[in-house]
Amino acid sequence: MASIGTKQDPKAFTDFGVNSFQDWRAINVLKGLQDRLQGLETLIEQRNKRRIECYPAFLPSRMANSTSG
Numbered sequence: 001m002a003s004i005g006t007k008q009d010p011k012a013f014t015d016f017g018v019n020s021f022q023d024w025r026a027i028n029v030l031k032g033l034q035d036r037l038q039g040l041e042t043l044i045e046q047r048n049k050r051r052i053e054c055y056p057a058f059l060p061s062r063m064a065n066s067t068s069g
Contacts, residue, residue, distance in 0.1 A: 045059070
């Protein structure tokens with residue numbers, strides 16, 4: 001568990017690459033997911049300000065895109 005929470009993967013969970021999708025419907029879904037994750041990250045960061053200990057490695061922008069690493 002400690003290694004999952006501290007690993008800094010260069011490819012973040014929200015980064016699917018520029019050419020991953022070509023269908024505009026898939027691109028819109030991806031953008032919607034990224035917007036929701038950004039909103040959640042903002043909420044988590046606000047809540048973390050009141051915590052004694054928090055885990056920034058578990059923010060969506062810092063989570064690994066895959067488990068194969």
